[in-house]
Amino acid sequence: xxxxxxxxEQKKRSILEAALALFMEFGVQKVSVAEIAKNAAVSxxxxxxxxxxxDKLTDEVLKFYVDQVWDEQKAILCSNLPFDExxxxxxxxxxxxxxxxxxxxxxxxxxxxSTGKSYVEDLYTNKALPLLIDLxxxxxxxxxxxxxxxxxxxxxxxxxxxxYMQRDGVAQDMLPLTEDLTRIFFYGIVGQVKK
Numbered sequence: 001x002x003x004x005x006x007x008x009e010q011k012k013r014s015i016l017e018a019a020l021a022l023f024m025e026f027g028v029q030k031v032s033v034a035e036i037a038k039n040a041a042v043s044x045x046x047x048x049x050x051x052x053x054x055d056k057l058t059d060e061v062l063k064f065y066v067d068q069v070w071d072e073q074k075a076i077l078c079s080n081l082p083f084d085e086x087x088x089x090x091x092x093x094x095x096x097x098x099x100x101x102x103x104x105x106x107x108x109x110x111x112x113x114s115t116g117k118s119y120v121e122d123l124y125t126n127k128a129l130p131l132l133i134d135l136x137x138x139x140x141x142x143x144x145x146x147x148x149x150x151x152x153x154x155x156x157x158x159x160x161x162x163x164y165m166q167r168d169g170v171a172q173d174m175l176p177l178t179e180d181l182t183r184i185f186f187y188g189i190v191g192q193v194k195k
Contacts, residue, residue: 012050015040016064019057027104028058062109063119070123077131083139
């Protein structure tokens with residue numbers, strides 16, 4: 001990559017970072033292109049040259065956000081940590097990015113997710129799902145997952161949860177319950193059984 005291309009990519013990244021920070025604080029609808037340009041130290045024309053419209057910029061910002069969260073999760077899934085520590089980190093240690101998310105941005109994010117054709121859906125199917133299956137198999141090998149429960153059953157359970165999240169009006173109730181729902185997913189309503 002030559003110097004011009006490198007500067008162009010850095011400018012694009014600065015715009016994405018500025019837009020993401022503003023969207024996370026105020027939500028997509030309450031942020032103008034002028035505010036993004038000011039925070040990214042570029043002109044509005046530059047934003048339109050790179051992204052064409054606020055809608056396309058918003059799509060790119062959502063992908064940028066999802067990629068950052070996925071990188072955090074993938075690092076845990078691909079680590080040498082034991083299964084129970086991976087589950088603990090995935091379940092209970094919220095992403096630094098998730099902690100910064102406003103309710104408005106969460107609503108905007110869930111609107112995109114609820115289409116069923118989102119970038120998140122594609123990433124889940126093609127990247128996350130294979131690593132989750134590896135994680136389930138690892139959990140069985142280490143004695144944490146009941147070997148009689150199939151990957152298919154776990155995936156169907158996850159799919160039911162995902163489809164529920166995609167219903168209209170559900171997203172607004174999800175954010176404050178994220179930790180509880182994740183704990184129920186991994187440990188059931190009985191809680192973690194001591195061996």
